[in-house]
Amino acid sequence: MMKYSELRKSVLDANAALYDSGLVISTFGNVSAIDREKRVVAIKPSGFSYKAMQVADIVVTDLDGNILEGTLRPSSDLDTHLELYKSFKSIGAVVHTHSFFATVWAQSGRGIPAMGTTHADYFNGTIPVTRKLRDDEIIDGYVRNTGKVIVEALGNNAPLSVPAALVNDHGPFCWGKDAADAVHNAEMLEAVAKIAFHARQLNQDDPEISDALLDLHYQRKHGQSATYGQPDSSK
Numbered sequence: 044m045m046k047y048s049e050l051r052k053s054v055l056d057a058n059a060a061l062y063d064s065g066l067v068i069s070t071f072g073n074v075s076a077i078d079r080e081k082r083v084v085a086i087k088p089s090g091f092s093y094k095a096m097q098v099a100d101i102v103v104t105d106l107d108g109n110i111l112e113g114t115l116r117p118s119s120d121l122d123t124h125l126e127l128y129k130s131f132k133s134i135g136a137v138v139h140t141h142s143f144f145a146t147v148w149a150q151s152g153r154g155i156p157a158m159g160t161t162h163a164d165y166f167n168g169t170i171p172v173t174r175k176l177r178d179d180e181i182i183d184g185y186v187r188n189t190g191k192v193i194v195e196a197l198g199n200n201a202p203l204s205v206p207a208a209l210v211n212d213h214g215p216f217c218w219g220k221d222a223a224d225a226v227h228n229a230e231m232l233e234a235v236a237k238i239a240f241h242a243r244q245l246n247q248d249d250p251e252i253s254d255a256l257l258d259l260h261y262q263r264k265h266g267q268s269a270t271y272g273q274p275d276s277s278k
């Protein structure tokens with residue numbers, strides 16, 4: 044009997060959605076989600092085929108990483124996911140990918156500046172890149188402190204206002220209020236990373252958008268629930 048079947052199913056579905064998005068190849072990347080009331084996290088098993096994954100393969104741990112349900116080894120990024128949940132109280136899920144353009148920015152050691160409204164619709168400012176992790180932070184077969192450098196890089200930004208960071212030498216981590224939101228943010232990150240890469244190729248001096256335009260797009264949003272001008276029913 045699986046005690047955390049609903050959480051595990053939501054994480055299985057999000058990992059499947061991540062694979063279907065094309066943002067991950069092979070077994071790169073991972074998705075987890077947290078149940079803050081039960082104080083548990085469900086995460087993808089390490090190195091496991093997305094196509095073959097079943098609910099019973101999703102690993103459940105406590106917030107210290109102790110396995111509570113599941114027989115497989117949890118993702119090698121579990122410590123990073125747990126650190127983000129402990130530091131960012133407003134998030135419900137974490138996604139890691141090696142998506143092409145976001146990873147290009149991460150490996151270049153540069154954050155993605157807000158150069159257009161597409162960026163501003165989802166990220167309220169520069170998407171930060173972390174410092175490089177040092178060789179002495181490689182301990183017992185793991186790169187430690189990845190979560191710590193993400194939290195440092197985000198600085199004073201509210202986690203859900205800039206729901207992504209680029210880990211230097213590695214790749215992007217994204218998060219959201221739930222697993223579907225986190226996967227969507229990973230998709231938007233890759234779209235924005237690709238636009239910014241090519242914009243910079245055309246114009247090295249491409250300035251960032253104004254604070255006013257950033258604020259308009261980030262705060263206003265768009266769509267039926269947007270807060271700008273009400274539909275003119277008189278037309």
Ligand SMILES: O=C(CO)[C@@H](O)[C@@H](O)COP(=O)(O)O
Nearest residue numbers: 071072073089090118119120
């Ligand atoms: O970079 C790697 C593996 O080399 C990890 O960040 C990730 O992409 C995949 O690791 P897991 O399969 O989740 O353990």
